[in-house]
Amino acid sequence: xxxxxxxxxxxxxxxxxxxxxxxxxxxxxxxxxxxxxxxxxxxxxxxxxxxxxxxxxxxxxxxxxxxxxxxxxxxxxxxxxxxxxxxxxxxxxxxxxxxxxxxxxxxxxxxxxxxxxxxxxxxxxxxxxxxxxxxxxxxxxxxxxxxxxxxxxxxxxxxxxxxxxxxxxxxxxxxxxxxxxxxxxxxxxxxxxxxxxxxxxxxxxxxxxxxxxxxxxxxxxxxxxxxxxxxxxxxxxxxxxxxxxxxxx
Amino acid sequence: xxxxxxxxxxxxxxxxxxxxxxxxxxxxxxxxxxxxxxxxxxxxxxxxxxxxxxxxxxxxxxxxxxxxxxxxxxxxxxxxxxxxxxxxxxxxxxxxxxxxxxxxxxxxxxxxxxxxxxxxxxxxxxxxxxxxxxxxxxxxxxxxxxxxxxxxxxxxxxxxxxxxxxxxxxxxxxxxxxxxxxxxxxxxxxxxxxxxxxxxxxxxxxxxxxxxxxxxxxxxxxxxxxxxxxxxxxxxxxxxxxxxxxxxx
Ligand SMILES: Nc1ncnc2c1ncn2[C@@H]1O[C@H](COP(=O)(O)OP(=O)(O)O)[C@@H](O)[C@H]1O
Ligand SMILES: Nc1ncnc2c1ncn2[C@@H]1O[C@H](COP(=O)(O)OP(=O)(O)O)[C@@H](O)[C@H]1O
Ligand SMILES: [Zn+2]
Numbered sequence: 454x455x456x457x458x459x460x461x462x463x464x465x466x467x468x469x470x471x472x473x474x475x476x477x478x479x480x481x482x483x484x485x486x487x488x489x490x491x492x493x494x495x496x497x498x499x500x501x502x503x504x505x506x507x508x509x510x511x512x513x514x515x516x517x518x519x520x521x522x523x524x525x526x527x528x529x530x531x532x533x534x535x536x537x538x539x540x541x542x543x544x545x546x547x548x549x550x551x552x553x554x555x556x557x558x559x560x561x562x563x564x565x566x567x568x569x570x571x572x573x574x575x576x577x578x579x580x581x582x583x584x585x586x587x588x589x590x591x592x593x594x595x596x597x598x599x600x601x602x603x604x605x606x607x608x609x610x611x612x613x614x615x616x617x618x619x620x621x622x623x624x625x626x627x628x629x630x631x632x633x634x635x636x637x638x639x640x641x642x643x644x645x646x647x648x649x650x651x652x653x654x655x656x657x658x659x660x661x662x663x664x665x666x667x668x669x670x671x672x673x674x675x676x677x678x679x680x681x682x683x684x685x686x687x688x689x690x691x692x693x694x695x696x697x698x699x700x701x702x
Numbered sequence: 703x704x705x706x707x708x709x710x711x712x713x714x715x716x717x718x719x720x721x722x723x724x725x726x727x728x729x730x731x732x733x734x735x736x737x738x739x740x741x742x743x744x745x746x747x748x749x750x751x752x753x754x755x756x757x758x759x760x761x762x763x764x765x766x767x768x769x770x771x772x773x774x775x776x777x778x779x780x781x782x783x784x785x786x787x788x789x790x791x792x793x794x795x796x797x798x799x800x801x802x803x804x805x806x807x808x809x810x811x812x813x814x815x816x817x818x819x820x821x822x823x824x825x826x827x828x829x830x831x832x833x834x835x836x837x838x839x840x841x842x843x844x845x846x847x848x849x850x851x852x853x854x855x856x857x858x859x860x861x862x863x864x865x866x867x868x869x870x871x872x873x874x875x876x877x878x879x880x881x882x883x884x885x886x887x888x889x890x891x892x893x894x895x896x897x898x899x900x901x902x903x904x905x906x907x908x909x910x911x912x913x914x915x916x917x918x919x920x921x922x923x924x925x926x927x928x929x930x931x932x933x934x935x936x937x938x939x940x941x942x943x944x945x946x947x948x949x950x951x
Contacts, residue, residue: 476758476802478727478835508836509725509866551868553725553837553876558807561838586727586835587757588802589810612934617758619800627802642891646898653891653902653925655934676902685861685904 456597475607476621478586481638486583488695498578504542506585517687558590603631610655634669642676705846724856725870727835730887735832737944747827753791755834766936807839852880859904883918891925
C-alpha cells in the first residue's frame with residue numbers, strides 16, 4: 454500500500470499478520486479475534502494477539518490475564534495466556550483495568566506502532582490484530598505500518614451495521630489490503646425453553662453483505678449466552694462453540 | 703472543566719447540551735440518543751442531534767434522511783427529520799452513505815468543533831450529542847469545547863462491557879462533567895413463541911454498575927427486534943417501545 458512498513462523488534466519472527474475489523478463497535482471484533490487465536494492455538498499454531506483498541510481494550514479480560522508485561526532491555530515481553538497465546542494490550546500497562554486512557558490520535562497511533570516495534574512476541578505463526586471501531590488512527594496506522602497479510606471483517610445482521618461495515622471494507626480496498634472474508638456474528642439466538650430460533654437483529658444478512666462487496670462469506674455465529682459468560686469470566690479458552698474460524702489459517 | 707468553550711454560531715440559541723456516551727461500541731449510544739430526542743420532541747421540546755461519531759455515523763439512517771445540508775452564508779443548515787428534529791452528521795455530507803471517512807484525530811476533532819460553530823441549529827431546548835466509542839478525540843473535544851450540561855451513560859449487561867463503560871464514567875469525572883445517570887440496554891429478550899425471558903448477555907447489571915460508580919440508574923431497555931427493524935428502515939420516529947428516557951429532561 455505504498456507506505457514503508459515498520460521493522461518488527463529484532464527478536465520477533467512473525468509469519469503472518471491478520472487484522473480483524475468491522476468499523477462498527479460491539480459486533481464481536483474482539484470475540485472473533487480471540488476465537489481465531491484460540492482455535493489456531495489448539496491446532497498447534499503459535500499465536501499472538503495485538504489489542505489495537507487502545508482506549509477500549511478488552512482482550513486481557515477475555516483471557517483472564519492481568520500480569521504486567523516484563524520490561525527488558527530488548528523490549529516489553531508479551532505475556533502468555535493459560536494456553537500459550539501471546540497477548541499485548543494497553544490494559545496490561547494500567548494499574549486498574551477500568552482506568553480511562555484519554556488520548557488523542559497521535560498518542561493512539563504511537564502506542565499501536567510501539568506494540569509492533571517494542572514488544573517481544575518471539576516466534577509466531579500468526580499475529581492477530583484486534584482493531585477498534587471506526588476508520589481512524591488505529592486502523593490507519595495498522596494498515597500503513599504493519600505488514601498485514603489481510604483483514605477479516607465482522608458484521609451483524611442489522612442493515613445499519615452493514616452500512617458502517619461497508620465503510621471498513623472500502624477502507625481496506627482503498628488501502629490495498631486484502632480481505633479474507635466476512636463473518637456474521639449474533640445472527641440468531643435459540644430459546645432455551647422451546648428451541649425457537651429468534652432473530653433479534655433481523656434475518657441473516659452476512660451472506661448478501663459479503664456478496665455485495667465481493668467477499669467470501671466465512672460463516673455465521675449465533676448469540677450464545679455461554680460465550681458472553683466465558684468472556685466475562687476470562688475463560689474464552691474453555692469455550693468450544695465457535696465453528697470453523699480456522700478457515701483462514 | 704477549565705477549557706474555554708467554543709462560542710456557538712450566532713444564529714443558535716441552545717438551552718441545554720447533553721452527550722450520550724458508553725466507551726464501548728454497539729451497546730446502543732446512537733439508539734438511546736435518538737430515543738431521547740424522539741421522546742423529548744413528542745413532549746414539545748425543540749431538539750437537535752449532533753452525530754459526533756465522525757467515522758461511523760449512523761443517525762441519518764436511523765431517521766431515514768439523506769438530503770444534503772444547505773450551505774448558506776451563515777453556516778450549514780441542519781436538516782430536519784420528519785418530526786422536526788434537527789440533525790447534523792458527517793454522513794449527510796458524503797455522496798454515498800457507505801463511503802469511508804479515513805481521518806486521523808485532528809480532522810475528527812475539527813469536524814466536531816465545526817458541527818458546533820458552523821452549523822445553524824436555530825433555537826433548541828436540547829442538543830443531544832451522540833459520542834463514538836472510546837475515550838479519544840471526539841469525546842475529548844466535546845467535553846473541552848462544548849458547554850455540556852451533562853452526560854448519559856449507556857451500558858449492556860456483560861461484565862466486559864461494564865469494565866469499558868467504567869472508563870467512560872471515570873473520564874467524565876476526570877473532566878468534571880456531570881453524569882445524569884446510566885441506562886442499561888439489551889437487558890433481555892422475550893421469546894416470541896413461549897414468552898420466556900432470555901438473558902443473552904448475562905443477568906441485568908446496570909443497577910449495580912450505576913451504584914458502584916455513584917450514578918443514578920435510569921432504567922433498562924430490552925432487546926426488541928421491532929426496534930432494530932425501525933432503525934434499519936429509517937423509522938425510529940414511529941417506534942413507541944422505549945420507556946421513560948425523558949426522565950432527563
Ligand atoms: N456470539 C455472541 N454471543 C454472545 N455474546 C457475544 C457474542 N459475540 C460477542 N458477544 C459479547 O458481546 C460483547 C461485545 O463483543 P466484542 O467482541 O467486545 O465486540 P467488539 O470488539 O466488536 O466491540 C462482549 O461482551 C462479548 O462477550
Ligand atoms: N434494544 C435494542 N433492541 C434491538 N436492537 C437494538 C437495541 N439497541 C440497539 N439496537 C440495534 O443495535 C445496533 C447498534 O446500536 P447503536 O445504537 O448503533 O449502538 P452504538 O451507538 O453504541 O454503537 C443498531 O443496529 C440498533 O438498531
Ligand atoms: Zn421460547
